[in-house]
Amino acid sequence: MLLDDLNWRYATKKMDPTRTVAEDKVTRILQAAQLAPTSSGLQPFEILVVTNPDLRAQIRAVAWDQAQVTEGSHLLVFAAWDNYTEARIDAVLAQMAAERGGLTETLSAYYTRLKAMYLPRPAEVNYEHAARQAYIAFAMAVAQAAEDKVDVTPMEGFDPAAVDEILGLRARGLRSVTLLPLGYRAAEGDWLQGLAKVRRPLDQLVTRLD
Amino acid sequence: MLLDDLNWRYATKKMDPTRTVAEDKVTRILQAAQLAPTSSGLQPFEILVVTNPDLRAQIRAVAWDQAQVTEGSHLLVFAAWDNYTEARIDAVLAQMAAERGGLTETLSAYYTRLKAMYLPRPAEVNYEHAARQAYIAFAMAVAQAAEDKVDVTPMEGFDPAAVDEILGLRARGLRSVTLLPLGYRAAEGDWLQGLAKVRRPLDQLVTRLD
Numbered sequence: 001m002l003l004d005d006l007n008w009r010y011a012t013k014k015m016d017p018t019r020t021v022a023e024d025k026v027t028r029i030l031q032a033a034q035l036a037p038t039s040s041g042l043q044p045f046e047i048l049v050v051t052n053p054d055l056r057a058q059i060r061a062v063a064w065d066q067a068q069v070t071e072g073s074h075l076l077v078f079a080a081w082d083n084y085t086e087a088r089i090d091a092v093l094a095q096m097a098a099e100r101g102g103l104t105e106t107l108s109a110y111y112t113r114l115k116a117m118y119l120p121r122p123a124e125v126n127y128e129h130a131a132r133q134a135y136i137a138f139a140m141a142v143a144q145a146a147e148d149k150v151d152v153t154p155m156e157g158f159d160p161a162a163v164d165e166i167l168g169l170r171a172r173g174l175r176s177v178t179l180l181p182l183g184y185r186a187a188e189g190d191w192l193q194g195l196a197k198v199r200r201p202l203d204q205l206v207t208r209l210d
Numbered sequence: 211m212l213l214d215d216l217n218w219r220y221a222t223k224k225m226d227p228t229r230t231v232a233e234d235k236v237t238r239i240l241q242a243a244q245l246a247p248t249s250s251g252l253q254p255f256e257i258l259v260v261t262n263p264d265l266r267a268q269i270r271a272v273a274w275d276q277a278q279v280t281e282g283s284h285l286l287v288f289a290a291w292d293n294y295t296e297a298r299i300d301a302v303l304a305q306m307a308a309e310r311g312g313l314t315e316t317l318s319a320y321y322t323r324l325k326a327m328y329l330p331r332p333a334e335v336n337y338e339h340a341a342r343q344a345y346i347a348f349a350m351a352v353a354q355a356a357e358d359k360v361d362v363t364p365m366e367g368f369d370p371a372a373v374d375e376i377l378g379l380r381a382r383g384l385r386s387v388t389l390l391p392l393g394y395r396a397a398e399g400d401w402l403q404g405l406a407k408v409r410r411p412l413d414q415l416v417t418r419l420d
């Protein structure tokens with residue numbers, strides 16, 4: 001059950017560096033991100049899976065020295081498109097046409113309207129929109145990891161420009177938005193482990209308009 | 211299994227207006243959103259659950275007349291904080307202290323640093339950051355609905371300023387970011403139902419850096 005999984009998970013502060021997440025679990029986490037719904041089906045992001053120790057050490061240095069970056073076995077970097085472009089949208093349209101039995105007039109008209117709306121906008125506006133989509137995928141990855149009892153640390157605390165530089169993302173039209181180290185919680189040394197999960201009560205978070 | 215649920219779901223285009231999602235399922239969907247991880251535990255958003263027919267008709271009119279808004283049984287509106295304020299952050303800190311055995315120096319110092327970072331920033335920057343957190347909760351709601359075989363339509367296609375006006379959100383320091391009608395797919399009349407789910411293949415979405 002998702003609710004049980006979400007109650008089980010926490011932002012792991014200390015991972016056991018001797019344990020490795022099995023590749024089939026990593027793949028399932030990536031598949032959940034892949035299946036996330038996104039605006040107009042654009043999936044305007046990529047995911048980097050970093051196991052390389054040198055790259056992870058460099059990233060840790062620009063991520064407040066958070067140890068999970070190197071002590072987990074895998075580091076996922078969610079990177080949003082820096083802008084919408086005609087080529088990117090056309091590639092989505094082409095795949096959709098190919099997998100749904102051809103390019104219909106409705107489909108073509110939809111993406112023509114979308115390009116007319118998105119392409120004139122400032123890159124920053126489009127990037128912010130793409131980043132939000134990446135967060136949906138990020139959330140699905142967190143949920144899938146919890147189902148597989150893989151520990152993760154959802155992270156925004158890093159210098160995105162520095163991570164982009166380390167991974168050469170800007171040259172690929174990408175900008176890092178979140179990090180997600182994968183691993184297993186250490187038995188000791190995690191100050192957050194065992195502390196109560198604190199959430200605003202539903203009656204404060206939710207308003208009913210009946 | 212989350213992957214099965216994510217494969218089952220789709221952005222339902224036509225809902226059966228005679229069917230109502232049971233309240234216990236609505237509650238579980240809200241609980242999943244409540245359990246979503248957010249930056250520094252701030253949960254910088256609220257969720258409006260709109261069943262009122264008049265309000266939903268008004269929202270449908272500013273949401274490209276998408277029928278799911280009124281033909282589902284519930285409409286969730288995810289609304290992000292328009293800014294971070296001292297009062298909002300202090301309330302989070304107070305709850306955390308209360309539920310984790312008192313206000314420690316570490317906890318206090320953490321949120322003092324956070325306020326020093328967030329409060330001087332332009333409201334728009336803070337709102338964009340809050341909106342991203344709302345998307346994590348939005349994704350968890352989508353996943354929980356799928357587990358309970360409740361159909362949803364994740365929606366960005368609406369005029370946020372108009373929805374804010376209809377629901378009086380700006381006076382409460384909130385800005386609508388996404389809509390999520392809940393309901394059950396109609397047996398007929400949904401052009402998307404049954405079409406292949408199209409996603410970029412993992413080898414295009416993911417880069418391994420070993």
